[in-house]
Amino acid sequence: MAELTGNLLVAQSGGPTAVINASVAGVIQEAGRHECIEEIYGGLNGILGILNETLIDLNEEKAKAIEGLKHTPAAALGTCRYKIDFKKKPEKAAKDMDRLFEVFQAHNIRFFFYAGGNDSQDTTNKIHQEAVKRGWDMRCIGVPKTIDNDLPHTDHCNGYGSVIKYNAATVMEVACDVGSMATDDGSCCIIEVMGRAAGWIAAGTVLAKRKATDAPHIILLPEIPFEQEKFLARVQATVAELKHCIIVVGEGLKNAAGEEIGVDKTRVDAFGHAVLGGAADRLAEIVQGKLNLKTRTVKLGYAQRAAAHYASATDVAEAVACGETAVRTAVAGKSGYMVKIVRTGNEPYTWTTGIQPLDDIANVEHFLPRDWITEDGFLPNDKFIAYARPLIEGDAHPPSEGGLPKYVVLDRVPVEKQLAPRV
């Protein structure tokens, strides 16, 4: 195959994480090592920015800023939840695809990298297939990114290690606090964490346990149908023993009928998913009402997925490597793949990167295996712990300035537009 030469475009999509910028840094730094890659562009706000031809010239950024991306949370290029939906909106999707390729061709984009979760890998795959169909020689590689850890084929997802590290530390600290105040009256604290369908994030807080009596005492996973009586009995038993009970709940907790405990049915996001967020408050009402137990809630929300001040050094290193591998894969002539993380050993933990066809990835959700959860469903077991423990190793402290993290803001030098505005 003759070597392909041209420009690179990288963009970010979906919910941000603490390390999605680290992957972009990996892409940019690796791209600089290959002569076949000429310009290095970033698309602002994912696919949306490409549709709008709002590209920035990443070669105009300071090298220090690119290095700083490795410690800067969220999406420095901006992100989006825009979906090219051929099923529901075929005409709009076809029009969008035409426009994307106008932009790719106008800017001679030959290397396209998209960091994101399930929906974003699906988008990358569609663009890859379309490029083949249109005969536009362009290598499209997906970079795995999602705190939800629900992509298949990769051992885990970039961003997951950091979110569970921060959440587990928070559980330890809240437990110190609640335990300090525990008197015979007993008390309860419910910490709500993200996780729409899969309980990976909630499960990860089990790493806070160094001994059986440590918090979290109960983890409510979306995979395990919520049974109120069994739950209340467990809370009561825990408080009887320890005078307090720390509960972690994944926001997507469901009852046996599949109804989400904390859902607000009146709202949906751009992908049509229900907007969640009330599971902890709902559970607090139940505990307080039924057991007459002082109950407080913590809702970490966006704070958990952006907590780069306490990111996992392992996660950062892997995210950078995934970006680098994406570029090497494309330069080697491959397209239509997602980079994946491959675990090569557990004690000590060793890993490498690999690639998987995007056809195997898109819109497949990877759930917590049932046999990684205790029989009673209230905690992940040793299999999960062996899996998750290495992912939080190492504290990736960002550089500090005036007592606070020094996060990078890109200069965002625009690439001159070649096309008429999108209509």
Added chain:
Amino acid sequence: MAELTGNLLVAQSGGPTAVINASVAGVIQEAGRHECIEEIYGGLNGILGILNETLIDLNEEKAKAIEGLKHTPAAALGTCRYKIDFKKKPEKAAKDMDRLFEVFQAHNIRFFFYAGGNDSQDTTNKIHQEAVKRGWDMRCIGVPKTIDNDLPHTDHCNGYGSVIKYNAATVMEVACDVGSMATDDGSCCIIEVMGRAAGWIAAGTVLAKRKATDAPHIILLPEIPFEQEKFLARVQATVAELKHCIIVVGEGLKNAAGEEIGVDKTRVDAFGHAVLGGAADRLAEIVQGKLNLKTRTVKLGYAQRAAAHYASATDVAEAVACGETAVRTAVAGKSGYMVKIVRTGNEPYTWTTGIQPLDDIANVEHFLPRDWITEDGFLPNDKFIAYARPLIEGDAHPPSEGGLPKYVVLDRVPVEKQLAPRV
């Protein structure tokens, strides 16, 4: 004055902080340097533990564990919200006081240190006065502790620097996240922080701003009556300019009638204070309802006051010094004082410790000065920033084990009881 010789008792009270254990470590380590102090006891769960004669022998703890207290959040001795209330319950208070002195005398307690906030300083003062009245020679010194920063006469309170450092970092990170996702539709995120009456904690998040357009864009302080229309106009203007708006709200936000925005009127704590916690959700309803703007909430709750993984090194050093000064003050023959932090310079920030009579302290609340807040009431101004900035300097990372903080749990070797159980 002949040198007083005897045993020391230290206890912790009120809501925990990230550094209240650092003060206890300061007390214990300093006590070891004075021959007049024989045994070093800790009272479990504050006054409650003293009433119940549940004392532990702190000389039985490993030196490493005492050192580790400097990085361990919450109250390693346990805390309480028990109040000796001579006004409302004079008989019970008198009985409690008799019991406390039975315990002090049975264990020859001659040095008493109590780390806490307003209510706890009041308790320390009452015990001091009672000791004088009863002719029991005992030195009683209060150590300032409260994330609320509302004690008078001290420049600031131990625990405050750490809570605002963590909260400001969280605001920065949430802003990175929300800003990443900001599109023309606009979005809003409301972060609820602690602070019942005084807005010190909410105000502290202003340190996240490095330039005018940085988050937080609006800080709603309990001191400034909430005006819905003015607030909504400000949100709208911010979103028009930046496509997103990050709002911090102190949980005790009130309207012009003095009614708390997020209060649940059906619940009160042991001191009779209303239980708060719904300000962010209430504001989200307002923003979403009136402006049709996607709005999410973060409620840090207990996580903020226990976040030792990102404590202020300045705060830790000051907390240790306050514990040490308490012991030196008592050994020097003084009683009925609270240790205070005295600022001796601002650029560079320098400080020392001093003492203030407890009579000047108890039940006086120290509010954010009005002239430290911008005229429109939406942000603290440069005077506040000059005050608060030094308090968050330095990252006091706790030792790590397996990717998570290594917090100390005391062995808690009990001191043999000398008295019949409390009735």
